[in-house]
Amino acid sequence: xxxxxxxxxxxxxxxxxxxxxEAAAAGLVAxxxxxxxxxxxxxxxxxxxxxxxxxxxxxxxxxxxxxxxTAVKAAKAGAEFAGTDDAAARNLADIGSTxxxxxxxxx
Numbered sequence: 001x002x003x004x005x006x007x008x009x010x011x012x013x014x015x016x017x018x019x020x021x022e023a024a025a026a027g028l029v030a031x032x033x034x035x036x037x038x039x040x041x042x043x044x045x046x047x048x049x050x051x052x053x054x055x056x057x058x059x060x061x062x063x064x065x066x067x068x069x070t071a072v073k074a075a076k077a078g079a080e081f082a083g084t085d086d087a088a089a090r091n092l093a094d095i096g097s098t099x100x101x102x103x104x105x106x107x
Contacts, residue, residue: 011085014078018071025067028060 034053037046 009077009081011078011082014074014081018074018078021067021071021074025064025071028064028067031060033057 034056037050037053040046
């Protein structure tokens with residue numbers, strides 16, 4: 001029985017996650033730039049809106065980088081997962097063929 005705190009993954013699931021993260025990151029990168037703020041820079045509202053736009057722009061760049069990093073890590077984990085799973089299957093097959101070749105004692 002699997003407990004609640006156990007994470008179950010599959011190679012396919014990791015590849016789907018990687019594709020989703022890459023698409024989200026690409027969408028952020030391709031997003032339309034925020035419009036320039038009208039008004040004089042010394043006006044309080046124009047300055048506040050300009051600062052908010054700059055903060056949002058920085059946040060979008062950070063989120064895009066994180067999405068791209070997560071996509072790469074998920075794709076790599078999926079490939080490693082598949083390789084480990086294949087190696088384990090080969091090891092089990094080897095054990096099975098070795099066990100079948102062993103002659104029981106006293107026969």
